[in-house]
Amino acid sequence: xxMNKKLIAVAGIIPLILITSCKKxxxxxxxxxxxxxxxxxxxxxxxxxxxxxxxxNLRGWTEVAFAPIAIESLGSDDSxxxxxxxxxxxxxxxxxxxxxxxxxxxxxxxxxNGRYQTINLSNQVIDNIPAISMDANLKAxxxxxxxxxxxxxxxxxxxxxxxxxxxxxxPKDASEYNLPRTPKAQVWAAIEQDLTExxxxxxxxxxxxDVGRTTKGAALAFRAKAAMYxxxxxxxxxxxxxxxxxxxxxxxxxxxxxxxxxxxxxxxxIFEINAKYIAGNCPASNSQYSMVQGVRSVARGGWGFHVxxxxxxxxxEANDPRRDATIIFRxxxxxxxxxxxxxxxxxxxxxxSYVPFTHxxxxxxxxxxxxx
Numbered sequence: 408x409x410m411n412k413k414l415i416a417v418a419g420i421i422p423l424i425l426i427t428s429c430k431k432x433x434x435x436x437x438x439x440x441x442x443x444x445x446x447x448x449x450x451x452x453x454x455x456x457x458x459x460x461x462x463x464n465l466r467g468w469t470e471v472a473f474a475p476i477a478i479e480s481l482g483s484d485d486s487x488x489x490x491x492x493x494x495x496x497x498x499x500x501x502x503x504x505x506x507x508x509x510x511x512x513x514x515x516x517x518x519x520n521g522r523y524q525t526i527n528l529s530n531q532v533i534d535n536i537p538a539i540s541m542d543a544n545l546k547a548x549x550x551x552x553x554x555x556x557x558x559x560x561x562x563x564x565x566x567x568x569x570x571x572x573x574x575x576x577x578p579k580d581a582s583e584y585n586l587p588r589t590p591k592a593q594v595w596a597a598i599e600q601d602l603t604e605x606x607x608x609x610x611x612x613x614x615x616x617d618v619g620r621t622t623k624g625a626a627l628a629f630r631a632k633a634a635m636y637x638x639x640x641x642x643x644x645x646x647x648x649x650x651x652x653x654x655x656x657x658x659x660x661x662x663x664x665x666x667x668x669x670x671x672x673x674x675x676x677i678f679e680i681n682a683k684y685i686a687g688n689c690p691a692s693n694s695q696y697s698m699v700q701g702v703r704s705v706a707r708g709g710w711g712f713h714v715x716x717x718x719x720x721x722x723x724e725a726n727d728p729r730r731d732a733t734i735i736f737r738x739x740x741x742x743x744x745x746x747x748x749x750x751x752x753x754x755x756x757x758x759x760s761y762v763p764f765t766h767x768x769x770x771x772x773x774x775x776x777x778x779x
Contacts, residue, residue, distance in 0.1 A: 448535040448536075448538070448539060449539065450539065450541070451539065451541035451542065451545065453539065454532070454536045454539055454541060454545075454546070454549055455549075457528070457531060457532050457535070457536070457549075458532055458549045458552055458553060460528055461525060461528045461529055461532065461552070461553060461556050462556075462619075462620070462680075462681065464524065464525050464528055465525065465556070465680045465681075466680055466681070466682045466693075466694035466696075467521065468517075468521075468695060469517045469518065469520065469521025469522075469524070470521055470525070470680070471680065471694050471695060471696040471699075472695050472696065472699050473496070473500070473514055473517070473699065473712075474514040474515075474517035474518035474521060475518060475563075476500075476699065476700075476712060476713045477500055477503040477508075477514040477518075478503065478514065478515070478518045478567050479563070479566075479567070480713060481500065481503040481504045481713070482503060482504070482506065484716060484718045484719070485715065485716055485718070485719040486713050486714065486715060486716060486719070486757075487504050487714060487716050488500045488501050488503075488504050488712060488713075488714075489703075489711050489712050489713060489714030489752075489753050489756070490703060490710060490711045490712045490752070490753075491703060491704070491711065491752040494710070496712070499512060499513070499514070500514075500712065518563075518567065519564075519568075522560045522561075522563055522564050523560075523574070525556060525557075525560050526557055526560050526561070526574060527574075527577075528553075529553040529554070529556050529557035529560070530553075530557070530574065530575065530576060530577050531577060532549060532550065532552075532553035533550055533553050533554065533557070533575075533576075534576055534577050536549055536550055536553075537550070547608045548608055548609060548610070550608070551604065551605040551607075551608035551609045551621075551626075552605070552609070552620060552621050554601040554602075554604055554605045555601065555602065555605040555609070555621040555625065555626050555629070556621065557575075557601055558597075558598045558601035558602045558605070558626075558629065558633075559629065561573070561594055561597060561598050561601075562598055562629070562632070562633055562636075564594070565591050565594045565595060565598070566636060569591045570588040570589060570590055570591050570594070571588055571589065571591075571594060572586040572587065572588055572589060573586070573589035573593060573594050573597055574586055575597060595633065595637055598633050599630065599633060599634075602626045602627075602629055602630040602633065603626075603630065605621070605626040606623050606626035606627050606630065609621060609622050609623040609625075609626055610622060610623060611623050611624060611653050611655050612655055618672055619672060619679060619681045621678055622655075622677075622678070623653065624650050624653050624655055624656060624677055625677050625678040627646050627647075627649045627650045627653075628646070628647070628650050628677050628678075629678075630642075630646045631643050631645075631646035631647045631650070634646065650677075656674060656675060656676075656677065657674045657675065658674070658675055659673050659674055659675040662728060662729050662732045663728070663731070663732035663742060663758075665732075666732075666758070666759045666760075666761075667743075667763075668762065668766065680694065680696075682694040696760060697709065697760045697761065697762045698710060699712050699713065700712055700713045700714075700756065700757045700760040701756070701760070701761065701762065702735060702747055702751055702756045702761075703751055703752050703753065703756075704748070704750070704751050704752060705745075705747070705748065705751065705764065706764065707764040707765070707769050708764060711751075711752060711753055711756065713757055714753045714755050714756055714757065715733070715734045715755045715756070715757060716755075717755075719733075719734070720734055720755065731758075732758060732759075733757075733758055733759060734755050734756070734757075734758055735747055735755065735756040735757070735758045735761060736754065736755055737749055737751050737753065737754045737755065741758075741761070741763070743763040743765075743766075744763075744765075745763055745764045745765070
């Protein structure tokens, strides 16, 4: 009996030792390779990381894939769901195409949350960088970049929903967590102010590793676009004239080649969302924009969503080269030599998002795969 009691006693101690050991050795170990939040916003390097995180977020799923396609495109006469009836995503994407979507459909929340996630990253830059001791010109530029991207996100929100909560600063306490919807006129005014302030601080162009960041021309062009949506036609002309006056942009010589990888940041490009290729690291390199829309049922094609309509194809005048540069037709051979089989599920696909199947930067394996 004494032996048994000792065994029971020892057995009772062991879990305590394990629990204590786990708590000491694992649960309280600081995260490795991660800078504590309270130590951030202290240097120019921190400011750079914060601004870069906004750009990185622009290639995320909620920025370029199902949610924006559903909300910003499928309601038009130019595109429809596409894909294949066997794909489980087709039924809910069809609800946007035929205007039967309900308030609980997931792409609505994805679109809403995605916009405010990027707005939050922008507000962090706008609120925290001013206190950092760093180069004054770079500080002003970083804040301007964040204001441009914040305006871009609010533009998408107000266009989709009308009145939306307008958050221009980080919340100070819990009482500021849930803001009411702001009248859309005030949201448009905030967009205009952000773009005006951004245009005054951004350079007309960049060189080296900074190529791809937002510019004065991008802010002015978006200011014109915001004016167009409000039917402010005099402002549209004012700001487009200013863009032309920068003498930075010109029409690219080949409409079809305009959208190919090798011609990114060309003379006609005002702003692009970037995804830098990192060999062997698909998640870091991939934006999924092209993958979602690529030709379905071919190797290294895509999922086949967001396809052109017959109305769009018929809208082009006879022999307009932009038609074949915009639409991939079933059975054709692309200018890059890819043969589109006659048996693919849809008669047309989006050629502007097309990545040649054999291109070394093509990281899609077709429907059902995330990348690579």
